[in-house]
Amino acid sequence: MKTRSRCLLLAAALLSPGLPALAERPSPAMLSESCGACHGTRGASAGPATPIIGGQSAGYIAASLNAFRDGRRPSSVMGRLAKGFARDDYVLMGNFLAAQPFVAARQATDPALAARGRNVHEVLCERCHADRGRRFEDREAKAPGPILSGQWLQYLLITFNEFIAKERPFPAGMDEAFRQLKRGDAEALAHYYASRP
Amino acid sequence: MSTSRRSFLRSAAGLALGGLSWRSRAENLLPRSERRVVVVGGGFGGAIAAKYLRLHDPSVDVVLIDRKTTYIACPFTNRVIAGLRDLAENTVGYDELAARHQITVLPTEVTAVDTAAKQVVTPGGAINYTRLVLSPGIDFRYDEIDGADPARTPEIMPHAWQAGEQTLLLRSQLAAMRSGGTVVMSIPLAPFRCPPGPYERVSLMAWYLKRTNPKSKIIVLDANPDIAAKARLFRAAWQQMYKGMVDYRPAQKVTRVILERRAVDTGAETIRGDVVNLIPPQKAAPLAFQAGVVGDDGKWCPVSQITFESRVPGIHVIGDSCIAGAMPKSAFSANSQGKVVALNMLAVMNGREPDAPAHVNVCYSYVNDREAMSVAGLYRVLGDNTVFVPQAGGLPTSYTELEGIQAASWFNNMLREMSS
Numbered sequence: 182m183k184t185r186s187r188c189l190l191l192a193a194a195l196l197s198p199g200l201p202a203l204a205e206r207p208s209p210a211m212l213s214e215s216c217g218a219c220h221g222t223r224g225a226s227a228g229p230a231t232p233i234i235g236g237q238s239a240g241y242i243a244a245s246l247n248a249f250r251d252g253r254r255p256s257s258v259m260g261r262l263a264k265g266f267a268r269d270d271y272v273l274m275g276n277f278l279a280a281q282p283f284v285a286a287r288q289a290t291d292p293a294l295a296a297r298g299r300n301v302h303e304v305l306c307e308r309c310h311a312d313r314g315r316r317f318e319d320r321e322a323k324a325p326g327p328i329l330s331g332q333w334l335q336y337l338l339i340t341f342n343e344f345i346a347k348e349r350p351f352p353a354g355m356d357e358a359f360r361q362l363k364r365g366d367a368e369a370l371a372h373y374y375a376s377r378p
Numbered sequence: 379m380s381t382s383r384r385s386f387l388r389s390a391a392g393l394a395l396g397g398l399s400w401r402s403r404a405e406n407l408l409p410r411s412e413r414r415v416v417v418v419g420g421g422f423g424g425a426i427a428a429k430y431l432r433l434h435d436p437s438v439d440v441v442l443i444d445r446k447t448t449y450i451a452c453p454f455t456n457r458v459i460a461g462l463r464d465l466a467e468n469t470v471g472y473d474e475l476a477a478r479h480q481i482t483v484l485p486t487e488v489t490a491v492d493t494a495a496k497q498v499v500t501p502g503g504a505i506n507y508t509r510l511v512l513s514p515g516i517d518f519r520y521d522e523i524d525g526a527d528p529a530r531t532p533e534i535m536p537h538a539w540q541a542g543e544q545t546l547l548l549r550s551q552l553a554a555m556r557s558g559g560t561v562v563m564s565i566p567l568a569p570f571r572c573p574p575g576p577y578e579r580v581s582l583m584a585w586y587l588k589r590t591n592p593k594s595k596i597i598v599l600d601a602n603p604d605i606a607a608k609a610r611l612f613r614a615a616w617q618q619m620y621k622g623m624v625d626y627r628p629a630q631k632v633t634r635v636i637l638e639r640r641a642v643d644t645g646a647e648t649i650r651g652d653v654v655n656l657i658p659p660q661k662a663a664p665l666a667f668q669a670g671v672v673g674d675d676g677k678w679c680p681v682s683q684i685t686f687e688s689r690v691p692g693i694h695v696i697g698d699s700c701i702a703g704a705m706p707k708s709a710f711s712a713n714s715q716g717k718v719v720a721l722n723m724l725a726v727m728n729g730r731e732p733d734a735p736a737h738v739n740v741c742y743s744y745v746n747d748r749e750a751m752s753v754a755g756l757y758r759v760l761g762d763n764t765v766f767v768p769q770a771g772g773l774p775t776s777y778t779e780l781e782g783i784q785a786a787s788w789f790n791n792m793l794r795e796m797s798s
Contacts, residue, residue, distance in 0.1 A: 210721065221795060231790075258752050263770075
């Protein structure tokens with residue numbers, strides 16, 4: 182009972198920032214640096230299944246956190262963690278991380294797959310994942326997207342599988358591109374983006 | 379001051395204060411600095427504190443002291459015990475951290491903390507500090523177990539709760555165990571370092587023995603009333619994969635050991651093991667006691683939940699040694715505390731209001747060679763306590779291979795962040 186009432190108290194405190202128990206909201210650095218243990222210092226991930234988030238756009242980071250929170254995107258721990266932040270915090274974290282450099286992963290990729298991926302990319306993906314995946318061009322102005330170029334291969338493969346397995350809905354416009362992929366194209370794309378500096 | 383008067387004071391103070399005057403007279407190892415933070419303990423807490431101090435304020439001179447030149451991390455050592463990983467993969471150095479952030483890294487012992495003179499004393503001389511961070515880790519309460527002692531007991535009944543030789547000793551004992559032998563594991567009452575650690579170890583030892591020694595068994599004597607972390611999933615894993623091999627007995631506290639028989643005693647029963655993994659109850663490391671920052675419980679260090687400043691002004695304590703409310707004693711907690719102490723110590727030094735702490739804890743445990751499960755939690759300060767944020771956190775529905783992949787990635791980042 183004691184734990185429960187304490188939990189309710191905390192919930193109340195977090196929901197109403199005016200309560201004296203929490204003197205102030207954590208700063209953007211305070212909120213964002215805790216991401217570093219899993220995502221690398223300032224978002225430069227050194228773990229192959231964990232995405233590089235430093236240098237991604239603030240909008241993409243906030244949208245991702247919202248999707249984790251609402252269960253629209255599968256995850257290991259992010260779905261659970263996102264629920265503990267205020268939605269306003271997502272914007273603070275997004276701005277903080279967007280101001281960091283995107284540090285491309287150094288990793289081995291398959292050159293033949295990467296070459297095949299490049300062809301697929303140019304036909305289907307370059308329109309939005311511009312500059313060979315280095316930038317996101319929000320053409321339909323519907324949802325912000327990530328930098329793909331230099332992202333970790335293992336993370337890209339996991340993410341493509343989430344789309345293929347329909348565990349995750351496509352952002353606007355991406356379903357049409359995905360329908361045109363042939364068997365093995367998604368893997369080739371992952372190798373292509375991962376091979377980029 | 380004349381030599382004779384000085385030596386008189388030295389001996390008089392030495393008698394009265396246990397050698398304090400000798401400490402304050404130690405030659406300086408580094409030139410005095412008016413803006414220096416000394417961090418003692420180069421683990422997940424201390425290395426991160428040193429790094430983030432420099433990231434936020436390059437005007438602060440940061441000295442990181444650890445007795446070793448390399449750090450052997452504890453997470454993933456249960457995989458070493460199961461023969462799935464080399465201990466070298468758990469070992470990092472400090473060269474890159476020192477060079478990238480211009481941190482002075484000193485591999486040396488700290489023999490004393492002179493709180494009056496604000497300096498730490500090492501065999502090579504003293505180092506003054508403006509503020510001191512202690513992240514010294516744990517020590518064991520062998521004195522609470524009859525027949526046990528800190529020197530000989532771990533050689534016969536390894537704890538393997540500090541990574542290194544102990545890890546390899548338990549690994550070799552397990553590999554050499556007779557066919558059909560018994561492993562006895564003793565788990566202390568919480569709080570202890572890494573709450574899910576003992577249960578992950580049970581799982582990975584069982585995974586190993588199932589293949590190499592299928593008639594053997596593991597008796598788990600847990601002083602706690604139930605599995606202390608990820609209980610539902612560990613129970614499911616043992617039921618599904620290690621039925622008949624893992625004999626889990628809650629509320630069984632080992633109070634006595636008979637080393638020559640490799641036996642442990644719970645008061646109700648004496649149990650002999652071919653391998654005994656005795657994880658003793660724990661307390662803050664000796665340095666915390668030397669510095670006078672341990673609380674009235676004689677075990678752990680009470681600290682401000684905002685700045686991690688201890689009962690001794692100017693000395694901050696983070697990591698397993700400190701009491702941080704609901705936060706578990708984990709590598710990830712230490713990492714989180716290292717960042718918070720850096721931000722809020724600098725706030726105090728620079729005359730700003732400290733920030734509201736926002737802590738995270740994430741850890742993964744394997745149940746076999748491939749599958750793992752995570753636990754996640756956010757922690758905030760409420761009043762004078764650090765509490766679990768109830769909306770966040772918890773366990774996944776099951777252990778999976780994907781979680782196993784995420785676990786390896788998690789650990790890559792944890793090691794990389796503290797060493798670069």
